[in-house]
Amino acid sequence: MAMLEVKNLGISFGGLRAVDGFEMQIEKGQLYGLIGPNGAGKTTVFNMLTGVYKPDDGSIVLDGKDITGKKTIDINKAGIARTFQNIRLFKDQSVLDNVKVGLHNHHTYSTLTGILRLPKYFKVEAEMNEKAMELLKVFGLEDEADYLASNLPYGKQRKLEIARALATEPKLLLLDEPAAGMNPNETKELMDTIRFVRDEFDMTILLIEHDMKLVSGICEKLTVLNFGQVLASGNTSDVLNNPQVIRAYLGE
Amino acid sequence: MSKMNLKTMKKTTKSNLITYAMVIVIFAVVQILVATGSMSSLMQGLLVPLCTYSIVAIGLNLCVGYLGELSLGHAGFMCVGAFSSAFFTRCMENSPMNPTLRFIIALLIGTAVAAFFGFLIGIPVLRLRGDYLAIVTLAFGEIIKNVINVLYVGKDENGLHFAINDNKALNMSGTGEMIIDGAKGITGTPRQSTFLIGVILILVALFVVFNLVNSRSGRAIMAIRDNRIAAESVGINITKFKLMAFTISAAIAGAGGVLYAHNLSSLIAQPANFGYNMSIMILVFVVLGGMGSFRGSIIAAVVLTMLPEVLRGLRDYRMLIYAIVLIAMMLFNWAPAAITWRQTHSLKNLFAKKTKEVQ
Numbered sequence: 001m002a003m004l005e006v007k008n009l010g011i012s013f014g015g016l017r018a019v020d021g022f023e024m025q026i027e028k029g030q031l032y033g034l035i036g037p038n039g040a041g042k043t044t045v046f047n048m049l050t051g052v053y054k055p056d057d058g059s060i061v062l063d064g065k066d067i068t069g070k071k072t073i074d075i076n077k078a079g080i081a082r083t084f085q086n087i088r089l090f091k092d093q094s095v096l097d098n099v100k101v102g103l104h105n106h107h108t109y110s111t112l113t114g115i116l117r118l119p120k121y122f123k124v125e126a127e128m129n130e131k132a133m134e135l136l137k138v139f140g141l142e143d144e145a146d147y148l149a150s151n152l153p154y155g156k157q158r159k160l161e162i163a164r165a166l167a168t169e170p171k172l173l174l175l176d177e178p179a180a181g182m183n184p185n186e187t188k189e190l191m192d193t194i195r196f197v198r199d200e201f202d203m204t205i206l207l208i209e210h211d212m213k214l215v216s217g218i219c220e221k222l223t224v225l226n227f228g229q230v231l232a233s234g235n236t237s238d239v240l241n242n243p244q245v246i247r248a249y250l251g252e
Numbered sequence: 253m254s255k256m257n258l259k260t261m262k263k264t265t266k267s268n269l270i271t272y273a274m275v276i277v278i279f280a281v282v283q284i285l286v287a288t289g290s291m292s293s294l295m296q297g298l299l300v301p302l303c304t305y306s307i308v309a310i311g312l313n314l315c316v317g318y319l320g321e322l323s324l325g326h327a328g329f330m331c332v333g334a335f336s337s338a339f340f341t342r343c344m345e346n347s348p349m350n351p352t353l354r355f356i357i358a359l360l361i362g363t364a365v366a367a368f369f370g371f372l373i374g375i376p377v378l379r380l381r382g383d384y385l386a387i388v389t390l391a392f393g394e395i396i397k398n399v400i401n402v403l404y405v406g407k408d409e410n411g412l413h414f415a416i417n418d419n420k421a422l423n424m425s426g427t428g429e430m431i432i433d434g435a436k437g438i439t440g441t442p443r444q445s446t447f448l449i450g451v452i453l454i455l456v457a458l459f460v461v462f463n464l465v466n467s468r469s470g471r472a473i474m475a476i477r478d479n480r481i482a483a484e485s486v487g488i489n490i491t492k493f494k495l496m497a498f499t500i501s502a503a504i505a506g507a508g509g510v511l512y513a514h515n516l517s518s519l520i521a522q523p524a525n526f527g528y529n530m531s532i533m534i535l536v537f538v539v540l541g542g543m544g545s546f547r548g549s550i551i552a553a554v555v556l557t558m559l560p561e562v563l564r565g566l567r568d569y570r571m572l573i574y575a576i577v578l579i580a581m582m583l584f585n586w587a588p589a590a591i592t593w594r595q596t597h598s599l600k601n602l603f604a605k606k607t608k609e610v611q
Contacts (some may be wrong), residue, residue: 104472
């Protein structure tokens with residue numbers, strides 16, 4: 001059974017049909033790419049998958065469970081975590097605390113326990129610190145654990161966002177333009193990190209990206225979106241050699 | 253790795269301990285001044301209100317600094333706490349209950365009623381974004397004050413009587429007594445609040461907010477403030493944590509109100525003590541003391557409450573100087589140039605420079 005199965009997904013904003021008849025099927029453990037020219041509706045698809053927008057039609061099934069039109073929180077609990085095109089960290093909290101916010105639903109104690117500092121508080125906080133530091137280590141951020149998130153350099157902020165998403169223990173990780181604004185070295189490093197995350201956490205990953213080097217380098221399958229509709233779908237090399245796709249990207 | 257964690261924990265714990273210590277030192281200094289007779293009775297009369305304002309400012313700071321929502325109605329929560337607790341105390345006055353126990357129950361009642369109103373207002377309003385909370389809380393404060401001004405409650409052997417016209421509408425028997433007498437408020441509440449109780453309440457309020465902020469719920473609250481969409485995407489229940497923070501904030505303001513009510517033999521809901529003037533004043537304490545800094549809120553509350561009294565000798569120029577001090581404090585706290593100056597001229601840096609020179 002597929003990890004994610006999207007059928008006939010569509011949404012309109014007023015008179016604009018932003019996404020229409022979108023179909024996608026991602027197998028467990030796959031590294032899947034969603035590409036397309038600017039304004040094609042890629043982020044809109046992400047927003048529908050994560051419950052930010054409610055789709056007008058179609059269905060989204062995650063690991064056999066229908067999550068169409070559910071709330072963002074419930075979708076996260078069902079197992080989808082994401083990063084954002086424009087980085088959205090908790091700027092005024094430390095790097096460590098950013099990840100600990102991600103652990104929110106998996107390591108719990110009541111508010112009263114926290115206020116009264118009951119023994120459970122110390123036990124769970126210690127667990128959280130350990131887990132969060134483990135995740136930070138994966139991304140090479142352990143030395144910056146005390147920094148304010150806003151003080152991190154750009155590339156590390158992107159990594160921290162991925163670490164925070166992973167902290168929610170998702171089944172499917174959505175990355176919205178993870179390499180945006182990165183130089184070639186940082187991009188290369190990011191590719192290794194994404195591959196490592198997939199192997200280490202046994203993760204299924206769907207990513208939006210414009211950097212063709214990254215897409216062709218790590219994605220096993222691609223879906224190309226143009227004007228809200230699927231232009232092509234299949235193995236990366238086939239799709240990238242598809243004349244229609246080349247035309248959509250480069251023009252006539 | 254574990255060293256690193258210890259360091260962060262130490263940093264916040266240290267800062268919190270300094271705040272607790274500051275409150276205790278102020279208390280000790282005041283006690284010495286009172287014992288040696290070098291504090292005027294006017295100043296001594298200000299001590300309990302000072303504690304009240306500090307407590308309400310701590311509560312409001314949780315709402316403004318950590319939740320990131322503007323409330324202009326904390327005087328309303330204070331008012332609800334004050335009247336509900338004074339009402340209880342007056343009702344129980346002739347019962348054989350231990351006065352200390354009665355005060356503690358009154359404190360719990362005042363806090364709980366304020367929390368209840370905070371919860372009630374929060375349910376619809378916290379779902380909205382933007383300035384709606386400020387507007388609704390502003391209206392709430394005014395409404396509460398006006399409702400209490402037309403509320404008549406009396407007690408006789410048949411139990412409690414309520415009316416919203418005048419005291420005759422209560423239909424009490426001859427032996428009945430008024431508890432809330434409309435615009436005249438509640439009179440005859442025993443004056444049980446002391447500076448010691450005030451300081452203890454400040455410490456309790458600090459304990460609650462510090463521990464809340466440095467816990468799982470506190471991180472969720474700050475995550476919502478920093479980035480609502482991201483907080484939602486990691487599975488944080490926005491409404492729940494907003495409501496929780498707002499309710500706790502209102503409850504703390506209510507506790508401040510209880511302290512205030514038991515310091516006055518005649519409690520009246522006037523614009524000066526429970527109107528929006530008071531709400532704005534508390535907000536001034538929070539903003540000038542630094543949003544997110546509970547220690548700053550206490551310092552600002554103390555300085556800005558004492559100042560008009562200290563300047564009383566200057567008569568007409570008093571409020572002028574008060575305004576200038578407000579502006580100066582604001583510049584010192586927030587102007588970019590002042591912030592850089594503070595960083596280069598901080599005590600720590602001066603100290604570091606000197607030790608370098610010695611080496």
